[in-house]
Amino acid sequence: MAATSSALVLAAGGARRMGCCKALLPVGGRPLLLWHLDVLGAVVDEVVIVTGAYLDEINAAVADHPVRPRWAHNPDWAQTDMAASLRLGVEACRGERVLCLPCDSLPAANDALRALLGAAGTVALGHRGAPGHPLCADKAALRAAAGSGGLRALHPALIEAGDGRCLVNLNAPEDILALSALGVAS
Secondary structure, eight states, rough: OOOSEEEEEEEOOOOOTTOOOOGOETTTTEEEHHHHHHHHHHHEEEEEESEEEEEEHHHHHTTTTOOEEEEETTTTTTTTTTHHHHHHHHHOOSEEEEEETTBOOOOHHHHHHHHHSSSSSSSEEETTTTTEEEEEEEHHHHHHHHHHHHHGGGGOEEEEEEGGGGGGGGOSSHHHHHHHTTTTOO
16 A cells, blocks of 8 residues: 655754764653654654664664654765755655654654644644744655755745744754753653
8 A cells, every 4th residue: 555644754964063863862761763753653654764874873773663664864964965865755755745854853743743744735833933843745845845955945834833842953962951941851
């Protein structure tokens, strides 16, 4: 059976500012990526993870998780940008509707993910007019974005998330401090 919806987790980067694999940051006592797999596996037909710098570590971390992701590996992660990983990931997705998120974002609630998947066009969770994660679009729009410099080329309609969690990206150690202000245990 062909997948009708996919989730694409971008986890190929070297995390220079963070200094460690962002997908495996401990949040609530577990690696962040496992929280993503929990919620994504409940709402989409498949999860695709784009790996790069931390291929072995990410594979090991998800080995025992009940959601069995598909993989797209960017061997040129150090010489390419996120658009290259987006391109690889989109081509690996079987679904025509794709939830796309960086691994360093916080997981969204199942009902918010379902709202994104059910909306027409390109949409993203947002808060107070600011776009956040994840973004949801048809594969054709994501392919075009990958050829135009990445997800910033898209201008999604926003679905209000209700709080600022959708705006969080854990790019540097100080970003982890922001989690406690949102009521998230790190």
